[in-house]
Amino acid sequence: MALPGAAPPTAPGAFVHPALFYRDEREYVAATVAFVRGGLDAGEPVAVAVPGENLRLVRDALGDRGRAVRFLDMREAGRNPGRIIPGVLRPFADTAPPGRRVRIVGEPIWAGRSATEYPACVQHEALINAAFRDRAVTILCPYDVRRLDARVLADARVTHPTVIPAGTGREQPSASYDPDGVVARWNLPLPRPPSAPTLTYAFDAVTLTRARHVAVGEGGRLGLAGMRLEDVAIVVAELTTNSVVHGGGSGVLRMWEEADSVVCEVRDRGRIPDPLAGRVPTPRDQRGGRGLLLVNLVSDLVRIHTEDGGTTIRCWFGRRGEPG
Incomplete structure (x- = not known):
């Protein structure tokens, strides 16, 4: 034009x-x-x-x-x-x-x-x-x-x-x-955290529910409250469930502080083949497929590295204010 x-x-x-x-x-x-x-x-x-x-x-x-x-x-x-x-x-x-x-x-x-x-x-x-x-x-x-x-x-x-x-x-x-x-x-391995994780929790199908409670407890200890803790609960529930169902049956949850944010990371043995996963709305009549979309909607930042050996998803939650 x-x-x-x-x-x-x-x-x-x-x-x-x-x-x-x-x-x-x-x-x-x-x-x-x-x-x-x-x-x-x-x-x-x-x-x-x-x-x-x-x-x-x-x-x-x-x-x-x-x-x-x-x-x-x-x-x-x-x-x-x-x-x-x-x-x-x-x-x-x-x-x-x-x-x-x-x-x-x-x-x-x-x-x-x-x-x-x-x-x-x-x-x-x-x-x-x-x-x-x-x-x-x-x-x-x-x-x-x-x-x-x-x-x-x-x-x-x-x-x-x-x-x-x-x-x-x-x-x-x-x-x-x-x-x-x-x-x-830009599908690069994520950089090492600037500080040591304050939580490392290995989970599988048996301990899946506990992973969410552990994450919420750690988020509260690191300064999150109210809706921010609910966001952490949503994200950790979606990511850990995806690990159990699609990522080899287990995974590792880590959390730490980074500047004014709390960071949650989930690593498993799965691979995300579609780069648009979690970035486009799903049809109303489709069952499932909304987990990563929810993660993107409630997190302040999401970084993903996926390869044949596994996938790492890292999410940031600011301690100031409430997300939309």
Whole structure:
């Protein structure tokens, strides 16, 4: 497309996923607002899911036209990158009338994302292409070229089929586009915990129920309370049950403190073959298959490493505030 607001020259049901490189607020507002207005003019449902400070810029620039736009603060809704597709993008896109294209501004990567979060972010950007394949959806992803590392910008070219270079307003193909390669490349062994685990608990079918109670007790001892402890109970119950049913019949639960978070990790002998597992909603009439989805929806961050020898799933729970 010639400009971010112009209609994409693609088949009606094709997915469009450009990366927008911007240098300052002026370029950001000009490109995103043109994109939003283009969607509104075409009668398309439009959502803007970006960090709060950028959300205010777009909302202010749209004025009264913003009443027709769905606004979401990505710092909250997308704190866990694994929650963005099932909790932000799909719920909005799936409510569109049949045959109607949907437009979304989605900014999951911003300056301040930690090195721990980044692998989940870049995998999310790659997996969007599979999650929306053959869907009439356009997702514009802004990238701040001044504040983001050169590696992040290089990855954006690999996870997006097209890019809009800063200041040009013109979309061009990305020669390095390879989303499947990104997913595989970032499927790395998880780093060693910064501190020794305060809990290590081996479980099997006999001790499965006790694993959840042990985790809740340890979470409370480490400073979690209220809904956060309920989140831990949900996550540990889902992960340990999955280990017993699909991961070789047993596993190991570990917990520890990390900055302002409590971390839960479950390791078993299973393998997760589908990178989209836990990232897309399941049909209402489907039995099962929602465990990892629930884990993503209630955790502040989820990191997964899976290989033939087993799978490790690590979840973070902040001690401040309550998740959505």
